[in-house]
Amino acid sequence: MGKQILWELRKSFCRRSFLILFAIAALLTTWLTLQSAQSDAENMPSWGYGKEYMDLVQQYEGRTSEEFDEIRAEQEALRAAHPEAYDCEAPGLSDQEYQERVERSFAYDSFLFFLEPPNPYISPYPFFTRTYLKENSEEIDAAFCTHPDAYGVRALQKVEEWLAAEPVRTVIPPLGNQSYVTVGLLQSTDNGIVVPLFTAFLILLLAAPIYTQEAKSDMDALLLTSRRGKRQALCAKSIAVLLSCVTLSAVLQLLQLLCYSFFFSIPWEVSFASLNDFSSYLEGAYVGLSLGQVYLIYFGLRLLGSAALGLAVMFLSSRSKNPLLPIGAGALLYLYPFLFHAVSSRPWETLAEAVEQAGKGLPELLNWLQAASIAGSQAGGFLNVWFGYYVNFFGCPIPAFLPAVLFSLLVILFALFTPGFYRRRHLGRSHKRKEASAC
Amino acid sequence: MLTVEHVTKQFQETLALNDVSFSMENGIYGLLGPNGSGKTTLMRVLTGVLAPDGGRVRYDGIDIRSLDGQYRDLLGYLPQQFAMYEDFTGEKFLRYVCDLKGIPRADARERIAESLPIVGMAGEEKKKIRKLSGGMRRRIGIAQALLNHPKILVLDEPTSGLDPSERIRLRNYLLNLSKNRIILLSTHIVADLESTAHHLLLLKKGVLTAHGAPAELLQKLSGQVFTLFCKDEELMQIQQQYVVSAISSEEGGNRVRILADNPPPGARQTPPSLEDLYLYYYGETQDA
Numbered sequence: 161m162g163k164q165i166l167w168e169l170r171k172s173f174c175r176r177s178f179l180i181l182f183a184i185a186a187l188l189t190t191w192l193t194l195q196s197a198q199s200d201a202e203n204m205p206s207w208g209y210g211k212e213y214m215d216l217v218q219q220y221e222g223r224t225s226e227e228f229d230e231i232r233a234e235q236e237a238l239r240a241a242h243p244e245a246y247d248c249e250a251p252g253l254s255d256q257e258y259q260e261r262v263e264r265s266f267a268y269d270s271f272l273f274f275l276e277p278p279n280p281y282i283s284p285y286p287f288f289t290r291t292y293l294k295e296n297s298e299e300i301d302a303a304f305c306t307h308p309d310a311y312g313v314r315a316l317q318k319v320e321e322w323l324a325a326e327p328v329r330t331v332i333p334p335l336g337n338q339s340y341v342t343v344g345l346l347q348s349t350d351n352g353i354v355v356p357l358f359t360a361f362l363i364l365l366l367a368a369p370i371y372t373q374e375a376k377s378d379m380d381a382l383l384l385t386s387r388r389g390k391r392q393a394l395c396a397k398s399i400a401v402l403l404s405c406v407t408l409s410a411v412l413q414l415l416q417l418l419c420y421s422f423f424f425s426i427p428w429e430v431s432f433a434s435l436n437d438f439s440s441y442l443e444g445a446y447v448g449l450s451l452g453q454v455y456l457i458y459f460g461l462r463l464l465g466s467a468a469l470g471l472a473v474m475f476l477s478s479r480s481k482n483p484l485l486p487i488g489a490g491a492l493l494y495l496y497p498f499l500f501h502a503v504s505s506r507p508w509e510t511l512a513e514a515v516e517q518a519g520k521g522l523p524e525l526l527n528w529l530q531a532a533s534i535a536g537s538q539a540g541g542f543l544n545v546w547f548g549y550y551v552n553f554f555g556c557p558i559p560a561f562l563p564a565v566l567f568s569l570l571v572i573l574f575a576l577f578t579p580g581f582y583r584r585r586h587l588g589r590s591h592k593r594k595e596a597s598a599c
Numbered sequence: 600m601l602t603v604e605h606v607t608k609q610f611q612e613t614l615a616l617n618d619v620s621f622s623m624e625n626g627i628y629g630l631l632g633p634n635g636s637g638k639t640t641l642m643r644v645l646t647g648v649l650a651p652d653g654g655r656v657r658y659d660g661i662d663i664r665s666l667d668g669q670y671r672d673l674l675g676y677l678p679q680q681f682a683m684y685e686d687f688t689g690e691k692f693l694r695y696v697c698d699l700k701g702i703p704r705a706d707a708r709e710r711i712a713e714s715l716p717i718v719g720m721a722g723e724e725k726k727k728i729r730k731l732s733g734g735m736r737r738r739i740g741i742a743q744a745l746l747n748h749p750k751i752l753v754l755d756e757p758t759s760g761l762d763p764s765e766r767i768r769l770r771n772y773l774l775n776l777s778k779n780r781i782i783l784l785s786t787h788i789v790a791d792l793e794s795t796a797h798h799l800l801l802l803k804k805g806v807l808t809a810h811g812a813p814a815e816l817l818q819k820l821s822g823q824v825f826t827l828f829c830k831d832e833e834l835m836q837i838q839q840q841y842v843v844s845a846i847s848s849e850e851g852g853n854r855v856r857i858l859a860d861n862p863p864p865g866a867r868q869t870p871p872s873l874e875d876l877y878l879y880y881y882g883e884t885q886d887a
Contacts, residue, residue: 163698164698164699167698171684175686176686373684376682377682377683378679378681378682379682379683381643381648381676381678382676382681382696382699382743384648385646385647385648385671385674385676386671386674386696386700387668387671387672387699387700387701387747388698388699388700388701389671389699390668390671393699
């Protein structure tokens with residue numbers, strides 16, 4: 161069997177054309193990630209990782225929903241006390257300038273309390289406000305509202321002042337900023353998208369010809385008439401695809417990690433739940449886990465997703481003579497969650513909410529279909545190794561992945577029967593069965 | 600002995616094989632028939648690539664389905680359109696087939712070294728398959744079928760793309776092999792079977808219309824093959840009236856070979872050939 165696996169790897173993974181594509185993808189991944197990491201490092205505000213900030217972050221680790229409610233209540237009170245804050249538009253800045261300035265700093269977290277209503281999809285960002293707004297509400301008011309034409313600059317200065325930050329460049333390498341690093345490594349936004357995209361692209365190209373090339377070259381006849389071709393070689397194909405997909409995904413992920421390591425000292429031991437950028441998706445998930453542990457989980461899940469996608473495409477390949485069919489179907493499977501997101505009138509929501517809605521109102525069927533579609537998109541989202549926004553759709557901690565994990569495992573299990581389906585397709589029903597039915 | 604019993608195979612509306620029965624012992628069996636007559640389907644059923652819808656194939660009295668791996672060990676098969684893996688070299692491909700056939704690595708080298716000269720590919724084995732000509736690829740295909748010293752060798756149009764000297768070399772080699780093997784080969788080149796086949800199988804639209812030793816089958820045509828000389832202006836009329844198997848130009852006219860029950864005056868009887876036999880069963884058109 162080992163020899164057969166090696167041969168299958170030579171035929172698929174070790175093809176010169178594929179290796180060239182893989183090398184290009186790896187180089188692009190490296191280049192784009194380096195660019196991204198460099199940009200993150202340059203734009204990182206110095207106060208983002210000051211001791212005070214870290215203390216605040218740690219303070220809210222393991223927070224409960226009651227604490228959230230308390231924070232929200234505080235915000236409401238603050239907004240009620242400062243209605244003028246909603247009108248704090250900067251007259252001197254264009255919308256784009258305003259956005260750029262605001263988004264490049266953690267002062268944005270503070271602004272949100274004044275400029276935006278509470279939004280379940282954009283969490284209250286409580287870290288600054290709970291302590292600082294309480295103690296410095298007047299200063300904030302002064303900074304943001306009494307001098308609206310200068311609030312962007314002044315806010316940054318104020319926050320830096322409050323946090324007694326160290327200079328930007330000197331602290332980046334040893335400490336790093338968990339938030340930026342985490343966004344780059346785990347989320348699908350910005351340049352982090354290249355890894356899942358390249359992985360999926362390579363998987364499609366790798367797995368689609370697995371069976372179609374045999375059919376096209378009439379090698380299937382040779383496989384099915386040789387001693388080891390009928391069973392071992394076909395099983396070896398599945399194992400080779402599995403190994404190749406896992407390797408592809410692992411290499412690209414590790415490259416990305418390596419690139420980030422050039423710019424940041426990644427704080428693996430920091431609590432993942434405390435990370436600002438993930439606060440909106442967590443809702444109690446990952447409590448007690450460090451960034452390192454969560455990264456490992458993500459890493460493993462991405463490998464699982466890659467294997468599932470590869471095997472699913474391989475199965476499709478066994479049903480066709482033209483590799484374009486499995487490539488197209490695989491791409492659709494990969495893109496389905498995003499297409500769903502684009503065309504759905506309802507934004508991302510939890511399955512539980514959709515199911516709850518399904519029991520109400522007249523368009524019950526429509527709601528059930530919606531619920532089914534959401535479930536499908538979540539499972540599909542898992543398949544396509546793109547997890548950033550699927551972290552907590554089921555409203556649970558780590559086991560939230562359970563349905564998606566089960567789905568992927570089912571895909572893998574089903575696809576492992578591909579050799580059987582393939583033989584059956586070629587050989588048809590067995591004599592014995594035919595005879596039995598004839599009897 | 601390989602026995603085919605009432606084998607039927609249908610693809611949607613097309614009946615590719617219709618109640619085909621015959622048996623084979625050691626020797627060369629030539630499978631003749633026009634395109635679409637079911638030759639490739641029959642070969643795929645014999646090799647186990649396709650399961651028949653009805654009937655069965657037995658080897659020494661045992662259904663080949665039951666023999667499974669044991670039967671595959673006995674097989675050497677050259678499919679009709681055989682593209683192989685273009686990235687592989689000839690040698691690498693043969694090593695791959697050795698592994699597929701379960702030939703130990705130590706023996707594989709020896710088998711490859713012995714099979715390449717048989718097909719005239721010694722020294723060419725390091726070339727990538729994509730750089731080989733159609734005929735050379737065919738020869739690598741034949742070499743792979745021989746690697747496991749098969750007891751049953753099924754060759755689907757092995758000589759297509761081969762030059763005359765290679766065809767002769769292959770024919771002679773197969774003749775030697777056939778003493779203790781069953782060799783079934785299909786071809787459009789009737790001459791390949793003329794000197795080698797011990798037995799002929801004639802398929803037409805999935806039905807085995809005739810089978811037997813070439814001499815027996817040719818006997819049926821005895822007294823029906825003639826040659827005659829005709830002028831150019833008479834040629835058209837002769838072609839309309841008789842099945843013409845060959846025309847050669849001569850001074851002042853043409854020498855024509857015809858199949859006829861009632862030959863025209865002046866025609867001289869001549870011994871039948873396999874080409875005459877082919878025309879007798881299938882006519883002059885492919886879909887006859």
